[in-house]
Amino acid sequence: MPAFSETCITQSAMTPADRTALEDAGQRFAALTAANNADAVRAQTMPQFAQDFGGIAEAIRTAAPKLQGASFVRDTLWILDASTSKPGADGSAQDAQFFCNLNGGSLQTSFLIPALPAGRYALVVLNTAGTTEPYQIAMLLRQSTPGTWQMGGLFPRATTAGGHDGVWFWKAARDYAAKKQSWNAFVYYNEAEQLLKPVSFLSSSHLEALQAERSKSAPPALSTGISASQPLVIAAKGGAEFRVTSLEALNAPAQTGLDLLAHIHTEDAVSDPVALRARNAAAAKAIVAAYPELRSAFHGVWIVADLPNGTTFVSEEPMSAL
Structure with a gap:
């Protein structure tokens, strides 16, 4: 199914009203997640996802113990406007692609979200403060009425492994690659990407640079990746x-x-x-x-x-x- 390019608005280009509404919604959903209150989140979730709430409920259950005593600090916000997208010939929602230029420069963040119904969406990313281990919550929200945002997807994750963040793993991967330890480099590049990527449907200039380094240094046996279909x-x-x-x-x-x-x-x-x-x-x-x-x-x-x-x-x- 083709992907249509829609409109992206970075947090610096948002109206103050949009920025405030998104921050308030993000803080509210983060607090409900920390309280393990899946029922309250479900009541504020897009109808199609409220009916099939198992994935979000499991994300809340898993994340709640990690968020005890946390406060939440904004990392970044994006508005992803797919209001004008059209369904396919069979009436199904099509994939939507968003390209976001950062501060008018050459650096870019993009999103490819499969089967996205028409609407005005946002991605809100918050980091924890006051927890033993750093944690992050990304949320895909959909605007139901002006200033009101519903849950569309919840993506909590740790941002460190073994006490190190994604940038540390990226540097360590480069060191292993320089020493011709390509297997260690491959695993460390993968860990760096996982720790630096808030959601699976995001790409960026920085992540593309990391992926290019990983491909260049990968062992021949892993040059095309590794998966269940390609073990x-x-x-x-x-x-x-x-x-x-x-x-x-x-x-x-x-x-x-x-x-x-x-x-x-x-x-x-x-x-x-x-x-x-x-x-x-x-x-x-x-x-x-x-x-x-x-x-x-x-x-x-x-x-x-x-x-x-x-x-x-x-x-x-x-x-x-x-």
């Missing part, structure tokens, strides 16, 4: 193969550094916990044996085995055991 196949001793679908950084327990988190795809119906634990341990050993540079960057390895019945089996291996 990284690692052979272990004895003929076993493990299909790795993601590699990420993860906070190590008790703030002892960073762990490597790897998802593996499995097709056999093993249910015995002892056998599952042994397979996860073998997968961790195979990953580190194939790419020994990982020892210098991570405290241990967590394996998440995605099982055929839709469940997962998770276990940790300290690097000293691999």
Whole structure:
């Protein structure tokens, strides 16, 4: 489905009335999220999302413990005006694309939101203050009446991992790339992007520069990415193969550094916990044996085995055991 370019207004170009209304709405929804008050948020949510509220409710439940005692500080605001967008020939909402030039310069932020009904939207991003670990809440809001904004999407997330922010991970990734440690660099670039990107449908000049660096330094086996449909196949001793679908950084327990988190795809119906634990341990050993540079960057390895019945089996291996 084609994406139509709509109008974007940055916070510096907004009217004072719009800026105030958005800040008030953001603070209200953030406070309700911190209070784990999903019912109150649902009452102020766009009708189509209020009917299918499970995703937003789960985001509230997960984020609420992280937000206890927090106050919220504005990070940035955007108005995304799709009032004139037209539905497709079958009546369905089309994808909407917004391009936002920052301060009239060459730097740009863009948004590509799938199946967006016509309307006037905003993205509100708030950071926490007064919490042990920094946290961020992004909200996609839709204007129902002038000055009144409804919830359309809630995206809470941590902005640090292992005590470090996205810029730190970006610099560390560059250092690993310079040392030709391309596997460490790949994971650190990915973590930098996750920590710097408030929502999945946002892109920017800075993020594009990060992605270009990651592509340039990526190991050949990862040059086209890694996913469930395109796994990284690692052979272990004895003929076993493990299909790795993601590699990420993860906070190590008790703030002892960073762990490597790897998802593996499995097709056999093993249910015995002892056998599952042994397979996860073998997968961790195979990953580190194939790419020994990982020892210098991570405290241990967590394996998440995605099982055929839709469940997962998770276990940790300290690097000293691999």
